[in-house]
Amino acid sequence: MPPTLASLVHHSALKLTVRAGGDRLDVPVRWAHSSELADPVPYMEGGELLLITALKLDAEDPQAMRRYVKRLAGAGVVGLGFAVGVHYDDIPEALVEAARAEGLPLLEVPRRTPFLAISKAVSAAIAADQYRAVTAGFAAQRELTRRALGDGPEGLLAALAAQIDGWAALYDTAGAVVAAAPEWAGRRAARLTADVQRLRERPAPASAVVGAADDSEQPENADRVELHSLGTSRKARAALAVGTAAPLGTAERYAVHSAIALLTLTTERSRSLHAAEQRLGAAVLRMLLAGEPDHARTVAGDLYGGLLDAPFRMIVAEPASASAARAHAGPSAGPPARVPVAKPSAAALAAADTHGDPLGALAEVVESAAARAGEAVLAVPEGERLVVLATDGGAAVAACAAYASALETARPARKPVAGGDEEGLVVGLSAPSGPIAASAAYKQAEQALSVARRRGRVCVEHEHLAAGSVLPLLADDAVRAFADGLLRALRDHDATGRGDLVASLRAWLSRHGQWDAAAADLGVHRHTLRYRMRRVEEILGRSLDDPDVRMELWLALKATAAE
Numbered sequence: 219m220p221p222t223l224a225s226l227v228h229h230s231a232l233k234l235t236v237r238a239g240g241d242r243l244d245v246p247v248r249w250a251h252s253s254e255l256a257d258p259v260p261y262m263e264g265g266e267l268l269l270i271t272a273l274k275l276d277a278e279d280p281q282a283m284r285r286y287v288k289r290l291a292g293a294g295v296v297g298l299g300f301a302v303g304v305h306y307d308d309i310p311e312a313l314v315e316a317a318r319a320e321g322l323p324l325l326e327v328p329r330r331t332p333f334l335a336i337s338k339a340v341s342a343a344i345a346a347d348q349y350r351a352v353t354a355g356f357a358a359q360r361e362l363t364r365r366a367l368g369d370g371p372e373g374l375l376a377a378l379a380a381q382i383d384g385w386a387a388l389y390d391t392a393g394a395v396v397a398a399a400p401e402w403a404g405r406r407a408a409r410l411t412a413d414v415q416r417l418r419e420r421p422a423p424a425s426a427v428v429g430a431a432d433d434s435e436q437p438e439n440a441d442r443v444e445l446h447s448l449g450t451s452r453k454a455r456a457a458l459a460v461g462t463a464a465p466l467g468t469a470e471r472y473a474v475h476s477a478i479a480l481l482t483l484t485t486e487r488s489r490s491l492h493a494a495e496q497r498l499g500a501a502v503l504r505m506l507l508a509g510e511p512d513h514a515r516t517v518a519g520d521l522y523g524g525l526l527d528a529p530f531r532m533i534v535a536e537p538a539s540a541s542a543a544r545a546h547a548g549p550s551a552g553p554p555a556r557v558p559v560a561k562p563s564a565a566a567l568a569a570a571d572t573h574g575d576p577l578g579a580l581a582e583v584v585e586s587a588a589a590r591a592g593e594a595v596l597a598v599p600e601g602e603r604l605v606v607l608a609t610d611g612g613a614a615v616a617a618c619a620a621y622a623s624a625l626e627t628a629r630p631a632r633k634p635v636a637g638g639d640e641e642g643l644v645v646g647l648s649a650p651s652g653p654i655a656a657s658a659a660y661k662q663a664e665q666a667l668s669v670a671r672r673r674g675r676v677c678v679e680h681e682h683l684a685a686g687s688v689l690p691l692l693a694d695d696a697v698r699a700f701a702d703g704l705l706r707a708l709r710d711h712d713a714t715g716r717g718d719l720v721a722s723l724r725a726w727l728s729r730h731g732q733w734d735a736a737a738a739d740l741g742v743h744r745h746t747l748r749y750r751m752r753r754v755e756e757i758l759g760r761s762l763d764d765p766d767v768r769m770e771l772w773l774a775l776k777a778t779a780a781e
Contacts, residue, residue: 220246221343223267223297223323229339232331234299237314239323245296250340252333257289264294267325267340269333271304272313283316291320298322299336303329348468355472362473366480374480375399381473384441384462388481389414390586391455406441407459413445414457422447444474448482456481495521499596503605507660511653525594525607529650531615532659533584533606534667537576538642576643577604580621584608587617605660610650618645622677644670645677701774707757719757720775722750727772731762 224243227234236243248265254273255261262268268290276282290298298317300309309326317324327336358381365373375386376399387398387407393414398404413428424447441461449455458481460466460474502522505514515526581597584606588595591613597606608614622645646667651659662680670678708719722740726747729736737744751762760767 220248220347221340222246223325225343226267226336226339227325232336232339233328234331234336235326235328237300237309237324237326238317239297239321242321242323245323247296247340248344250299250333250337252337256286259289259293262290262293262295266295267297267299267336268295269299269301269327269336271301272310273305277306277310277313280312280315283310283312284319287313287316287320287322291322296323297325299325299327299333301327301329301331301333351468351472354469355476358469358473359476362476362480366484371481371484372397372399374477374484378460378473378477379403382460382462382466382470384460386461386477387459389457389459390590391418391582392586393418393457394586394590396456396590403461406461410443410445410459414459417445417447417457420447422449446474446478448478496598498522500598502596503598503607503656506607506653506656509654509657511656514653514656522594522596522607525596525609526653529610529652530607530659531610531650532648532656532663533608533615533618533645534603534660534663535577535580535606535643535645536603536667538644580604580618580643580645581606583617583621584614588612588614615647618647619677626676643676646670647677647679649679649681697773697777701777704758704770704774705778708754711753711757717750717753719750719754722747723754723771724775726751727768727775731768 222244226232226247227236227243246265247267248263250267250269251262252269253261254270256274258268275286287298300306300313302308309324314324327333358377361381362374362377365377369376371388375388375397378386379399385398385400385403385406387403387410388396389407389411390396393411395404395407395411398407410428413426417424417426426445428443428445441463442465443459443461444466446458446460447456448458458474458478462470466474498517498521502514502518505511505517511526518526577599581604584595585597587593588608593609593612593614595606595608595614597604599605606614606618608618622643625643644667646663646665646669648659648662648666651662666678666680670676705720708723711717711719718740722736722742725739726733726736729739733744733747737747740747755762758767762768762771
């Protein structure tokens with residue numbers, strides 16, 4: 219503890235006597251300073267013990283002493299030491315009464331005690347307190363390091379909470395509580411999610427005091443809470459919260475700073491490890507798509523091996539702007555034979571500012587959800603795309619779906635831009651699959667992505683495609699152009715008034731080639747309908763006995779039905 223007036227009074231070598239303010243001796247003393255100025259206040263910072271001999275003071279004037287003492291108390295001076303036997307044999311009663319009135323401790327300093335001795339005593343006590351704080355800080359650092367190595371972040375938080383006599387919590391990039399100590403602190407820490415998210419928007423390293431995390435049921439448990447970002451990149455990877463009943467002291471501050479450094483080491487992997495994991499993930503995906511699941515499992519090892527032991531989902535995502543450009547460029551040629559290691563890595567995307575980086579935001583969402591659930595997840599950038607392998611029914615897939623739903627809901631509020639929505643995202647999810655069918659799952663995810671792009675949706679699951687209708691897919695401009703070209707000759711014929719071949723063809727196809735039923739629908743004789751179908755074959759140069767021709771003509775008629 220820092221020196222107090224009480225410790226100075228009890229210092230046997232100083233022989234100080236309390237003349238006023240005896241009930242306020244527990245106030246810490248920041249320094250001892252002597253001044254004979256009539257008004258030393260401009261040179262005070264607060265917390266000082268002021269030592270005087272009253273050389274330039276009329277210490278017997280009650281009004282002057284009241285003004286003098288009042289200014290000292292207002293400036294934060296914690297005590298006044300008066301040397302007797304120099305200019306006054308005793309402390310004048312006017313000064314004693316003024317000190318009593320203001321509640322300012324007044325100490326009598328005997329002539330044989332020089333002011334220098336008091337200054338040295340205060341300085342020595344401050345130095346000893348700082349030494350104790352530093353020693354305690356190093357001891358705390360050793361304990362925190364030991365717990366971090368032995369028990370991970372949970373053990374470190376428990377040790378930190380004990381060191382600061384409060385509570386501590388660790389948050390992920392989304393602001394969710396990863397761990398808290400003691401256990402009861404989890405509920406209190408969860409109320410700070412919004413504050414953690416705001417801290418994350420500031421360049422790291424950043425910190426903030428958010429006041430009290432109030433307990434509505436027990437207001438007396440309100441704490442002073444400090445938030446600190448964790449990570450070495452510009453964007454924080456996690457955050458630490460510490461709650462205490464009072465501001466942190468020097469020793470507690472050392473403990474918090476040590477915890478920040480240790481948690482940064484445990485939550486922020488090295489760049490070389492990022493690159494190695496990225497290369498490994500790309501290799502695993504490349505082997506799966508090449509039809510080599512056994513090799514992929516061997517390479518995946520413990521890092522991704524668990525992901526290949528259960529059904530997984532393949533997720534393919536791309537920015538809406540890139541998706542729009544891809545739609546104009548035509549369909550994809552299918553899954554690549556080789557997945558390149560793109561820069562930046564998925565981990566770097568997660569650490570980057572996600573404004574204008576929808577792939578980085580999605581990677582961050584799925585990786586954070588997987589980390590909280592203890593799941594393995596494989597996220598590999600592939601050019602302008604992000605390919606993700608995640609456990610079917612797991613937290614990462616659920617987080618992806620929830621994130622896409624949130625984007626879908628917020629879409630009307632975003633301002634569209636030419637060539638697509640720069641902040642938008644298009645996502646395709648495959649059906650549950652296994653390592654042997656990884657290539658098929660990739661193709662399914664691509665198909666779902668294509669449908670999402672055409673329908674203007676954020677996310678489409680391949681499983682839902684079969685539950686709907688193929689007809690909405692015919693709204694594509696390329697399909698419509700094909701249909702117009704296929705039927706143009708028939709429409710040109712009908713425009714001359716020489717028959718109604720298009721309507722007759724539609725009726726005949728809708729009745730599966732049944733002449734009597736189709737003729738009845740048209741109100742003509744079946745021989746008339748047979749003649750019209752022969753004319754259709756002659757004009758198109760194609761046989762209606764060919765099922766592929768009938769299928770194409772029917773789809774063309776459906777694609778142009780709204781025209």
